[in-house]
Amino acid sequence: MKATQVLPPKINALEELFQVRKPIIGVIHLQALPGAPRYQGQPMRDIYAAAVADARTLSAGGIDGIIIENASDMPFRRPENIGPETVAALTAACLEVRGAVDTPIGITCVANGVVPALAVAKAVGARWVRANQWVNAYVANEGFLNGPAPEAMRYRSAIGATDVRIFADVHVKFGAHAITADRSIPEQATDAEWFDADVLIATGTRTGSPTEPREVQEVKSGTTLPVIVGSGLNPDQVPSLFEVADGAIIGQWLKRDGVWWNPVDPARVERLVAAVSRLRSGG
Template sequence: MTPPIVMPAKDNALDVHFKRKKPIIGVIHLRALPGAPRYEGESMAGIIAAALADARTLSQGGIDGIMVENAGDMPFSRPENIGYETVAALSAVCQEIRGAVDTPIGITCVANGAIPGLAVAKAVGARWVRVNQWVNAYVANEGFLNGPAALAMRYRAQIGAKDVSIFADVHVKFGAHAITADRSIAEQATDAEWFDADVLIATGTRTGSPTRPEEVAEVRAGTNLPVIVGSGLSPEQVPALMAAADGAIVGQWLKHDAKWWNPVDPHRVEQLMNAVEKERL
């Protein structure tokens, strides 16, 4: 039997970036940015004001981290087609958020914009980038996507951003996994660690869809890295998922009426964090 690949130990990125164990990261879904199909000329001041309101609500509600995502830019460009205007606008918003709250922030530049996300993170002092497909390949809504790890890690070194962590999805949502269907989720987790991810993410099938504890366990079986939940956490699911995972990213559930395009609801933030605190005891 072939022995398992053993990677050199590295610092736990969650311990580096967050003050609490099992951190909860809230998502700010930005309105459509300049250049996106659904952008209708709104001023950057308006886009920033909405994002700042969400950031303050999340921070005041005790969220441990904030992830900023250009979610309003649907349909999303392929990574190689993400424009300068997107990077500029995302940087402008994130810089304002960094000045408004003390909560650590990260970047998601969709679709799968690892290199643009790293550029934004370096410019604004963000702590991590989320990359939905880090290794291997799959068929996404945007078509066939290759994992960007090799190019992205070289770019990260080039711009001196080694302190920006990679939060990488395993068995990513919104995609077909036929290309890697002959390999277990644990093997795919090992691939992501081998290609220098820092935190692995287990998700459901779509935004807001529940992550199964079994999915978390399958990812964890292939890695020594921290594993967090990437979708579908609600107060009812906190006991099972927080027992299985090292933290979570929460977006849709925290919004008014649980719709991702709505503002963050402070009562929902309070409800979720109260449930989380019980599991931290």
């Protein structure tokens, strides 16, 4: 049963941002940035050039949006420990991408650095940020994490970034859900909407792992917000997942050989966009 509307209705953020039905958002997984253990001192221009190359491939292939993520900064720091070197490099990378393509961009700053992501978004003109954990709390790889919504929403207001939308995961991947195990997925979706998210994300258990249509439907049953797939989409799954989902973020499958740290593969982008185009046209 659909959640009862308990808040003033919002505009549909997906329609506002992308102006297309069932938008597809491609991921740029940045190479390791300064301060991260895997950064080996390579010139920053090379890191930015790789990001720009991926952005151009995604944009030329018809992807509707691009989200930029410091995905190679493992092991990820807790949100309160994300340093200025990460924010500076992520900002510079986003500016390079913005200068190369017209496709709308968003930001993920891991692990769950929603406040830093909002700062970057304001600086570069990004349209949304992804919060891997928005409400409640769970045990992540980085330890016990609280949802940042109260602080993040006040920070967003303070820096004049209320036009930056919040894409929030529900039933977070890469973590244990023992703390919220007594709360259903629909209840957690309602919590995320109550704490003012704009788009909810149903995701798998790890990067690239499939998201089941049942999980998408469970999230949708607890919210009036758009719900998108956050992991594991490929062309064969488009019909089943897009029967219930309002769009998708896709990263790993679009990379050469399906490996997330490889460059974006233009042939894979073409295959995915073709599958989505057939669905949009009723095929």
